[in-house]
Amino acid sequence: MAKITYIEADGTEHVVDIATGKTVMEGARDHNIAGILAECGGACACATCHAYIHHEWFDKLSPANPVEEDMLEFAVDTDPSRSRLTCQITVTDMLDGLIVQLPES
Amino acid sequence: MTHVIVVGAGQAGAALSARLRQQGFEGQITLIGEEPVAPYQRPPLSKKYLTGELPIDRLYLRPASFYADQNITLMTGCRVERIDRAARRVITPRGPLAYDALVLATGGRARRLPQALGGGLDGVYTVRTLADVDAMAPEFVAGRHLFIVGGGYIGLEAAAVARQRGLTVTVLDASSRILNRVASAQTADYIRAQHLAHGVEIIEGETLDHLTGVSRVDGALLSNGRQIPADFAIVGIGLAPATELAEAAGLDVADGITVDALCRTSDPAIYAVGDCASFPHGAGHLRLESVPNAIAMAEAAADAILGHGTPYRPNPWFWSDQYDMSLQIAGLSTGYDRVVSRDSDRGKSFWYFAGARLLAVDAVNDPRAYMLGKRWLEAGLSPNPAHVADASRELKSLGTS
Ligand SMILES: Cc1cc2nc3c(=O)[nH]c(=O)nc-3n(C[C@H](O)[C@H](O)[C@H](O)COP(=O)(O)OP(=O)(O)OC[C@H]3O[C@@H](n4cnc5c(N)ncnc54)[C@H](O)[C@@H]3O)c2cc1C
Ligand code: FES
Numbered sequence: 001m002a003k004i005t006y007i008e009a010d011g012t013e014h015v016v017d018i019a020t021g022k023t024v025m026e027g028a029r030d031h032n033i034a035g036i037l038a039e040c041g042g043a044c045a046c047a048t049c050h051a052y053i054h055h056e057w058f059d060k061l062s063p064a065n066p067v068e069e070d071m072l073e074f075a076v077d078t079d080p081s082r083s084r085l086t087c088q089i090t091v092t093d094m095l096d097g098l099i100v101q102l103p104e105s
Numbered sequence: 106m107t108h109v110i111v112v113g114a115g116q117a118g119a120a121l122s123a124r125l126r127q128q129g130f131e132g133q134i135t136l137i138g139e140e141p142v143a144p145y146q147r148p149p150l151s152k153k154y155l156t157g158e159l160p161i162d163r164l165y166l167r168p169a170s171f172y173a174d175q176n177i178t179l180m181t182g183c184r185v186e187r188i189d190r191a192a193r194r195v196i197t198p199r200g201p202l203a204y205d206a207l208v209l210a211t212g213g214r215a216r217r218l219p220q221a222l223g224g225g226l227d228g229v230y231t232v233r234t235l236a237d238v239d240a241m242a243p244e245f246v247a248g249r250h251l252f253i254v255g256g257g258y259i260g261l262e263a264a265a266v267a268r269q270r271g272l273t274v275t276v277l278d279a280s281s282r283i284l285n286r287v288a289s290a291q292t293a294d295y296i297r298a299q300h301l302a303h304g305v306e307i308i309e310g311e312t313l314d315h316l317t318g319v320s321r322v323d324g325a326l327l328s329n330g331r332q333i334p335a336d337f338a339i340v341g342i343g344l345a346p347a348t349e350l351a352e353a354a355g356l357d358v359a360d361g362i363t364v365d366a367l368c369r370t371s372d373p374a375i376y377a378v379g380d381c382a383s384f385p386h387g388a389g390h391l392r393l394e395s396v397p398n399a400i401a402m403a404e405a406a407a408d409a410i411l412g413h414g415t416p417y418r419p420n421p422w423f424w425s426d427q428y429d430m431s432l433q434i435a436g437l438s439t440g441y442d443r444v445v446s447r448d449s450d451r452g453k454s455f456w457y458f459a460g461a462r463l464l465a466v467d468a469v470n471d472p473r474a475y476m477l478g479k480r481w482l483e484a485g486l487s488p489n490p491a492h493v494a495d496a497s498r499e500l501k502s503l504g505t506s
Binding site for chain 1: 123148154168171175400431473
């Protein structure tokens with residue numbers, strides 16, 4: 001279990017508990033947090049689960065695999081220093097406190 | 106507008122209900138589905154759910170609490186029997202329900218093999234619902250022989266899962282080649298090669314005489330006389346859009362429920378979205394079977410119901426996972442006159458053109474080609490085909506016009 005803060009583009013904050021093993025994308029979807037469409041359901045095929053990771057957390061995550069990197073390179077409004085596909089981040093206890101900023105969708 | 110009823114609790118029905126609330130609709134929403142479970146994702150049924158990697162609780166589109174929280178009345182295990190347009194009611198086994206706006210999001214049913222060809226034998230499965238896949242899952246035991254009728258995406262995904270789990274697999278496609286309806290010969294060649302390398306037998310351009318067996322399938326007899334033993338069979342020969350409610354109600358139907366650009370059927374109080382709906386496209390109509398279309402069309406219809414709709418225009422895309430192949434498709438290839446292929450460090454992409462105009466891209470393990478192709482297509486831009494084919498040119502540097 002990890003407490004994750006999702007901040008919508010308009011500043012609305014959601015602090016929710018996400019079960020270990022789910023992804024950061026699933027956590028947002030399960031709590032109906034706007035800004036993460038996740039059309040492909042986590043298949044790393046759509047980039048509609050893109051979000052910005054707070055700079056204090058970005059380097060603590062296991063790095064993006066090459067597929068995710070390539071997707072991010074050409075997704076809209078990405079920032080190499082903080083963008084991730086949230087369906088590729090699996091929640092562990094280590095992520096307790098993670099802060100995720102959602103893009104304008 | 107006080108009561109919106111949505112028939113079909115699948116991808117589109119769920120997206121439409123969620124969108125109505127997100128847009129501030131405060132009336133009643135009733136989402137009625139024939140299946141006994143809450144809305145779930147179908148794509149993993151032939152991928153990670155079938156391999157066992159994705160547990161059922163992660164298959165659902167939303168947690169059970171979502172519907173109550175959003176004040177959406179979800180009625181599962183309830184088949185709408187009839188639409189009474191004059192009285193604006195739907196008739197269900199649990200009684201009639203009155204609507205102000207009705208949405209048909211009924212999807213479709215997997216086409217079956219006729220009884221005469223053995224379609225009714227035990228051990229013959231289709232892949233559309235969770236129940237279908239739960240029923241076939243125990244058959245996936247290493248060493249057994251799976252016979253697949255139909256070399257489309259669903260059949261090939263099932264083949265890949267079966268090989269990964271140690272089954273012997275034969276795929277039969279009656280047309281001249283696999284993926285005939287949906288992809289170019291070049292794409293099909295590439296994908297076929299992967300399946301052959303993984304030990305799948307692929308038979309193309311041969312027809313099935315019938316599936317053999319007394320009460321349970323034990324093999325297949327092809328029209329050329331060849332007999333193939335099998336322990337079970339999967340039939341993946343396409344989808345029949347679920348139009349029967351619409352037809353019985355006298356709505357316009359032609360390969361799907363005909364809708365206008367605002368997703369309205371020939372009765373303006375009734376909308377249709379997703380796999381069952383055929384919308385205006387170019388000079389004619391188009392019906393798509395994909396998650397992105399189901400979602401985008403559902404959202405367009407929700408906005409139209411709320412009075413601020415804009416004409417629905419899809420940005421078609423699709424994906425498929427087989428072995429370690431991740432296939433991403435952008436655009437619609439219909440009408441192409443040439444295909445240009447391009448190698449990248451990890452994969453390959455196939456670019457469909459009509460003259461100088463880019464129509465679609467199939468990218469295998471090449472997300473950059475997919476992402477760029479999709480952006481260009483959405484912007485109406487086309488790269489020079491000769492430059493696309495030249496792998497020494499950086500994708501990013503390709504000029505578009
Ligand atoms: C195995 C498989 C793999 C797929 N893979 C992909 C993929 O990789 N990418 C992709 O984009 N798409 C994929 N698709 C297609 C995608 O799942 C569909 O396009 C999408 O589910 C369509 O959504 P829908 O809501 O229109 O229909 P559905 O999801 O089929 O929902 C329709 C629902 O309506 C119900 N219904 C019908 N009639 C009635 C009635 N009279 N009363 C009550 N309920 C009724 C049905 O029971 C069903 O639950 C796949 C589909 C399958 C089956
Ligand atoms: S949900 Fe599609 S890439 Fe993450």
